Amino acid sequence: xxxxxxxxxxxxxxxxxxxxxxxxxxxxxxxxxxxxxxxxxxxxxxxxxxxxxxxxxxxxxxxxxxxxxxxxxxxxxxxxxxxxxxxxxxxxxxxxxxxxxxxxxxxxxxxxxxxxxxxxxxxxxxxxxxxxxxxxxxxxxxxxxxxxxxxxxxxxxxxxxxxxxxxxxxxxxxxxxxxxxxxxxxxxxxxxxxxxxxxxxxxxxxxxxxxxxxxxxxxxxxxxxxxxxxxxxxxxxxxxxxxxxxxxxxxxxxxxxxxxxxxxxxxxxxxxxxxxxxxxxxxxxxxxxxxxxxxxxxxxxxxxxxxxxxxxxxxxxxxxxxxxxxxxxxxxxxxxxxxxx
Amino acid sequence: xxxxxxxxxxxxxxxxxxxxxxxxxxxxxxxxxxxxxxxxxxxxxxxxxxxxxxxxxxxxxxxxxxxxxxxxxxxxxxxxxxxxxxxxxxxxxxxxxxxxxxxxxxxxxxxxxxxxxxxxxxxxxxxxxxxxxxxxxxxxxxxxxxxxxxxxxxxxxxxxxxxxxxxxxxxxxxxxxxxxxxxxxxxxxxxxxxxxxxxxxxxxxxxxxxxxxxxxxxxxxxxxxxxxxxxxxxxxxxxxxxxxxxxxxxxxxxxxxxxxxxxxxxxxxxxxxxxxxxxxxxxxxxxxxxxxxxxxxxxxxxxxxxxxxxxx
Numbered sequence: 318x319x320x321x322x323x324x325x326x327x328x329x330x331x332x333x334x335x336x337x338x339x340x341x342x343x344x345x346x347x348x349x350x351x352x353x354x355x356x357x358x359x360x361x362x363x364x365x366x367x368x369x370x371x372x373x374x375x376x377x378x379x380x381x382x383x384x385x386x387x388x389x390x391x392x393x394x395x396x397x398x399x400x401x402x403x404x405x406x407x408x409x410x411x412x413x414x415x416x417x418x419x420x421x422x423x424x425x426x427x428x429x430x431x432x433x434x435x436x437x438x439x440x441x442x443x444x445x446x447x448x449x450x451x452x453x454x455x456x457x458x459x460x461x462x463x464x465x466x467x468x469x470x471x472x473x474x475x476x477x478x479x480x481x482x483x484x485x486x487x488x489x490x491x492x493x494x495x496x497x498x499x500x501x502x503x504x505x506x507x508x509x510x511x512x513x514x515x516x517x518x519x520x521x522x523x524x525x526x527x528x529x530x531x532x533x534x535x536x537x538x539x540x541x542x543x544x545x546x547x548x549x550x551x552x553x554x555x556x557x558x559x560x561x562x563x564x565x566x567x568x569x570x571x572x573x574x575x576x577x578x579x580x581x582x583x584x585x586x587x588x589x590x591x592x593x594x595x596x597x598x599x600x601x602x603x604x605x606x607x608x609x610x611x612x613x614x615x616x617x618x619x620x621x622x623x624x625x626x627x628x629x630x631x632x633x634x635x636x637x638x639x640x641x642x643x644x645x646x647x648x649x650x651x652x653x654x655x656x657x658x
Numbered sequence: 659x660x661x662x663x664x665x666x667x668x669x670x671x672x673x674x675x676x677x678x679x680x681x682x683x684x685x686x687x688x689x690x691x692x693x694x695x696x697x698x699x700x701x702x703x704x705x706x707x708x709x710x711x712x713x714x715x716x717x718x719x720x721x722x723x724x725x726x727x728x729x730x731x732x733x734x735x736x737x738x739x740x741x742x743x744x745x746x747x748x749x750x751x752x753x754x755x756x757x758x759x760x761x762x763x764x765x766x767x768x769x770x771x772x773x774x775x776x777x778x779x780x781x782x783x784x785x786x787x788x789x790x791x792x793x794x795x796x797x798x799x800x801x802x803x804x805x806x807x808x809x810x811x812x813x814x815x816x817x818x819x820x821x822x823x824x825x826x827x828x829x830x831x832x833x834x835x836x837x838x839x840x841x842x843x844x845x846x847x848x849x850x851x852x853x854x855x856x857x858x859x860x861x862x863x864x865x866x867x868x869x870x871x872x873x874x875x876x877x878x879x880x881x882x883x884x885x886x887x888x889x890x891x892x893x894x895x896x897x898x899x900x901x902x903x904x905x906x907x908x909x910x911x912x913x914x915x916x917x918x919x920x921x922x923x924x925x926x927x928x929x930x931x932x933x934x935x936x937x938x939x940x941x942x943x944x945x946x947x948x949x950x951x952x953x954x955x956x957x958x959x960x961x962x963x964x965x966x967x968x969x970x
Contacts, residue, residue, distance in 0.1 A: 361692040362725035369725055371691055409695040411721055420778035424711035427775060478784055554803045554891075555810055562931055566939050597803045599891040604945065618798055625774070625787035630795040655771050 361409065368412040372404055385412045393465055393483040401463055401484070417481035419474075420624040426652045429621035430472065432488040433648060434592075434633040438501035442638035449501045451638065455645050456509050459487060464649065466511040469590055470542065473612045476628050485651050489513040490615070490633065492546055492592055494526040499535065506540050516546035516592035516615070519579040529583060536584070544590045545576040554597035569605045577609060589613060596633070603629045621650040696725040703735070712743045713776060747776035751783050761902055762860045763790055763853065793895060794853070800890040852879060870910070877903045877913050881920065888924055893949050896924065900953070925954035932963065940967060 362369030368385055378392040381404075386394070398413045421428025439446040447455075459466060465483035469490065474480035489506070491498050494517035506513055515535070523529060535541040547553065553572055556565050577588050589612045593602065596617030606614055606629065614629035622631050634648035703718035719736045726732050754769030767790050773783040859876045863869060880903035887896035900921060907913040932946030944967055950960040 358688055361688050362695065362721070362727075364720065364724035364727060366720055367724040369692075369695055369721060371688060408691055418778050420774065422713065422775035422778055424706065424714040424775070425709075427771065478778065478781075552806055552810065554799075555807045558811075562934055563939070566935065566942055595806055597806050598799065599803065600893060601891060601942075608941070616795075616799060618795065618802065623787075623791075624778075625784050625791060627788055627792040627795055630792060630799060632795070655775060656768055 366414055368414060370410050370412055372407065372410050377404060381410060381412060386414070396463075397484045419478050419481045421475075421481060421484070423484075423652070425656075426654050427623055428482070428484060428486075429623050429650050429653050430467075430475065430482060430486050430488060431621040431649050431651065432469070432490055432615065432631065432633040434615075434617055434635045435489070435491045435498075435502065436493055436635075437495035438497035444637045444639050447636060447638040449505070451642075452502060453505050454642065455636070456505055456511060458642065458645065459511070459649075460509055464651075466509075466513075468512045468542070469514040469544075469613070472622075472631075473589065473628065475624055476622070476626060478624055487649060487651070490592065491515045493518060493550070494521050494532075494546075496525075496527060496531075499527055499531045503535055503538075503541070507538060510540070512540050512542075514542050514544055514590065516544050516590075517580075518546045518548060518550040518594065519576045520549050522579075532583075536586075542586055543580055543584055544588060544592070545573070545580055546592045547572040547594045548576040548579075550594045552595050552597050553593060553602045554599045566601070569602060573602075573605050573609055590615060592633075598629070619648075621653075623653070692725055696722055699725065700732075707739070712739060712746060715739060716743060743776050747773045747780060750776065751780060754783065754786060758786060760860060760864065761905075762857055762864075763793075764857050766790070793898070796887075796892050796895050797853075800886070800892055803890065852883065855879065873906050873910065874913065877906050877910070877917070880906070881916065884920060884924075888927075893924075893928070893952075897949075897952050900924075921953050925950045925957050925960075928953065929957060929960050932960070936963075 359371045359373060360368055361371060370381065370385065372381065378396045379389040381395050382392040383389045394417055395410065395412050397417065398411045399407060404410065435447060435452070436445045437447075438449060438452060440448060442448050442451065458464075462485075464485045464487045466489055467482055467486045469488050471480065471482060472488065475482050489511060491502060491513060494515065498515065502513070515532075517527070517532075521527075522532070532541075532543060536543060548571060551568070551572065553569060560568070573591065580588060588610075591606050591611050591613070592615040596615075598614060598616060603614060612628060613631060615631045615633050617635050618630070618632045619634050620632035621634075626632070636645060636648065699718045699722040703715045703722060706712070706715035706718060716736065716739045719732060719739055722732045723729070723736055750769045750773035754766045754773060757763075757766035757769060767787065770783040770787045770790075774780050774787065777783075856876065856879055859872050859879070863872050863876065866872065880899045883899035884896045884903065887893070887899060900917060903913075903917050907917055928946045928950040932943040932950065935943040935946065944964060947960040947964050950957050951964075954960075
């Protein structure tokens with residue numbers, strides 16, 4: 318028996334076609350929405366704070382960050398949430414969806430951020446001179462031991478309790494502006510992709526120290542930023558013999574304002590940090606810098622910086638060329654016990 | 659027999675089939691992994707809670723909640739722990755405040771740290787900790803500046819010496835290897851010897867409030883701190899030390915006289931510094947006058963100067 322179809326009018330056919338198409342679209346849209354919720358069968362837990370996922374073969378933290386947070390640069394957040402365990406060792410991975418809690422507190426301990434201070438590089442080690450081999454070994458050590466070199470400009474938000482930093486965050490700085498920073502440190506940092514801050518005293522530029530074109534190249538690499546280290550590198554906290562209050566105040570003003578002014582003439586980036594020459598400062602120096610809009614002041618007192626560190630008395634660890642890797646490792650304090658005194 | 663089906667219906671059928679294929683039910687292995695992860699999170703949460711690591715426990719309960727969204731018991735554990743954390747953080751903060759008010763800085767610091775670790779948004783504990791760190795760092799830096807000053811003076815006295823001092827090792831170690839052996843371990847916040855003595859004496863005074871010998875010793879230490887701070891240009895530290903001394907000197911007339919003499923001397927010195935800078939650097943001058951009032955709130959001349967500047 319042949320099914321006798323009743324012929325429909327063109328209008329009715331068009332209406333039916335629209336209905337079917339609508340149904341199809343609704344199904345597809347429903348499927349899409351459903352797949353957005355499910356994402357994939359690898360997601361076995363979900364809330365507004367966390368995903369719990371089963372990693373796929375070949376995944377790394379960056380791949381997970383790209384897939385679930387849409388930003389591979391947030392890989393460290395997943396890594397930190399899983400205690401930096403190798404991914405291969407995990408059956409399931411916790412993916413924090415929001416920004417990590419600022420402050421760096423982990424139950425019985427808290428985060429401290431070490432800032433390393435280098436000066437110059439050369440073939441013969443001395444307290445202030447680090448050899449290329451040693452610097453290379455130190456950077457290699459950071460890379461191999463999961464330290465994350467972050468930018469100094471991320472520190473103000475960490476100190477204000479607004480932003481978290483990776484658990485093993487380290488900051489690299491160079492003082493003065495010696496030529497050897499360009500020759501030795503710059504290629505090594507490029508190799509590892511580590512950012513750094515160069516504190517320069519402006520009278521030294523083109524006058525024995527780095528030249529503007531070298532500084533430009535370093536900044537253009539995206540790895541270096543430039544911040545002031547005074548004009549003449551005189552000790553700002555020690556008064557000269559018979560220096561009156563007025564003369565002293567004038568000197569502070571010149572050393573801070575003129576160095577900033579010179580850098581601003583050549584730089585687009587804002588100035589926010591000042592490294593005290595010889596690491597020395599006093600209340601008056603700090604007041605002057607605050608008045609000029611700086612947010613950070615860096616000493617060379619040893620230690621690392623917690624979220625509650627005073628922003629104008631930040632600690633830095635000088636890396637001496639005559640000390641070995643043991644001193645370097647000691648400088649990398651990224652965690653302190655709550656009860657430690 | 660063939661039933662001609664209109665094209666839209668065929669497409670619709672295809673669509674339904676494809677839709678079905680795109681969302682298969684999760685394989686049983688995933689369910690087993692989910693159960694295992696849930697068990698691990700729950701056990702870790704209980705372990706952390708038993709150890710007093712409440713934020714870690716909360717985090718594990720929150721992960722458990724992600725793995726078992728419909729589980730009322732897990733949700734209840736999250737809620738309870740959040741409430742417990744808020745109460746515990748407040749208790750630590752209040753204890754820290756009490757200890758700080760009593761001058762027992764090291765113990766206060768630990769309490770503020772505990773409060774902040776439980777509630778990272780606790781601005782008061784953050785402020786208190788920063789102020790303690792600042793005090794510590796200022797003291798350490800002042801000692802370093804003093805070493806720099808001596809080196810500079812020596813180098814000026816000896817024309818052959820370099821005009822500026824070499825970078826000193828921040829902890830005062832010799833810079834060359836082996837001169838003083840291995841440096842001591844680095845700590846972010848080592849307390850100074852004076853701090854430790856003050857803390858111990860404060861502890862003792864807590865137990866023996868009528869022990870006047872201890873009070874006098876403490877006052878003497880605070881006055882030393884004040885002198886040192888003032889001479890180093892750390893006026894806020896000097897003021898803080900003097901304030902501590904004032905609190906302890908209640909009922910000790912001779913000590914009160916000594917403290918008052920210092921307050922007046924410091925205030926006058928700061929006022930004069932302001933006067934000398936008044937024309938060339940009015941802002942610096944005002945700073946000195948405000949500091950003057952910090953030491954001696956009834957310093958009439960400083961008050962008048964500031965009022966006049968405000969009117970201008």
